[in-house]
Amino acid sequence: VPMAAQTALLALRDDGGLENGQRVLVNxxxxxxxTFAVQLARAFGGKVTGVCSPANLDLVRSLGAEEVVDYTKEDVLGLGRRFDLVVDIAGSHPGRAYRRLIRPKGRHVQVGGRGSRWLQPMGRMFGTMAAAPFLPHQVAITNGPWKETRRNLITLGGLIDAGELRPVIDRAYMFGEIPAAVRYQEEGHARGKVVVTVAES
Ligand SMILES: NC(=O)c1ccc[n+]([C@@H]2O[C@H](COP(=O)([O-])OP(=O)(O)OC[C@H]3O[C@@H](n4cnc5c(N)ncnc54)[C@H](OP(=O)(O)O)[C@@H]3O)[C@@H](O)[C@H]2O)c1
Structure with a gap:
């Protein structure tokens, strides 16, 4: 929650300025x-389209997405309609490519990207910001260090207590299995979070 959910919160609320009734695409x-971004966008009154692989379509729908897009069958850039906000977590396309998906007064928030050898996901983020002056919509990147973490965690805790937000846990590894946990996470297809635990429950 402190890392992943707070990232999603900042991307949607602070950098994305999501408002009730707006259409948001979560890539x-x-x-x-x-998984946090879809739930938070829904909790803030957004109409969510989620992009993922076929194995996870039902999961994303169950988290509150009105529409799901299987990226193995459909190129999200060809959806043929526009969103108020695009939150790109996967970084599967260059930032400028989202122009055709975003309303002129809409926003694009870059959260992550495929890791390159030297820059990791920052390469995608730098590229997105370099293109920003030439685009009609607003562009932001969500990145630490974060401010007001305590206030954000209280907000997230409240949503969890109210049943509007739940962590999705894919697998749990024992402490000694951390290398395997990291390898799995780095494959880039975890369903929600990967957990490391210190004791058998
Ligand atoms: N800016 C920040 O503060 C911050 C904080 C945390 C993380 N991040 C960054 O955000 C990125 C994602 O982190 P994460 O922890 O959410 O990673 P993750 O758990 O590995 O999730 C990656 C997601 O990308 C999806 N995906 C893979 N290829 C795709 C494609 N071509 N089109 C659309 N979706 C695709 C995967 O879906 P399927 O499994 O269904 O294929 C999966 O849901 C990383 O680059 C990470 O460094 C940034």
């Missing part, structure tokens, strides 16, 4: 950040 909706 990378079934992973650690995405």
């Amino acid at each position: 990378g909706a079934s992973g650690g950040v995405g």
Whole structure:
């Protein structure tokens, strides 16, 4: 919650300025950040379209997405309609490519991207910001260090207590299995979060 859910919160609320009734596209909706982003967008009154692989379509729908897009069958750039906000967690396309998906007064928030050898996901983020002055919509990246963490965690805790937000846990590994846990996470297809635990429950 402190890392992934707070990232999703900042992307939607602070950088994305999501308002009740707006249409939001979450690219990378079934992973650690995405599963929180879909639920938070829904809790803030957004109409959510989630992008993920076929195995996770039902999960993303169950988290509150009105519409799900299987990226193995459909190119999200060809959806043919526009969103108020695109939150790109997977970083599967260059930032400028989202122009055709975003209303002129809409926003694009870059949260992550495929890891390159030297820059990791920051390469995608730098590229997105470099294109920003030439685009009609607003562009932001969500990145630490974060401010007002305590206030954000109280907000997230309240949503969890109210049943509007739940962590999705894919697998749990024992402490000694951390290398396997990291390898699995780095494959980039976890369903929600990967947990490391210190004792058998
Ligand atoms: N900016 C920040 O503060 C911050 C904080 C945390 C994380 N991040 C970054 O955010 C990114 C994601 O983190 P995460 O923890 O959510 O990763 P994750 O758990 O590995 O999730 C990645 C997601 O991307 C989806 N995906 C893979 N290929 C895709 C494609 N071509 N189109 C659409 N979706 C695709 C996967 O869905 P399927 O499994 O269904 O394929 C999966 O849901 C990373 O780059 C990470 O570094 C940034």
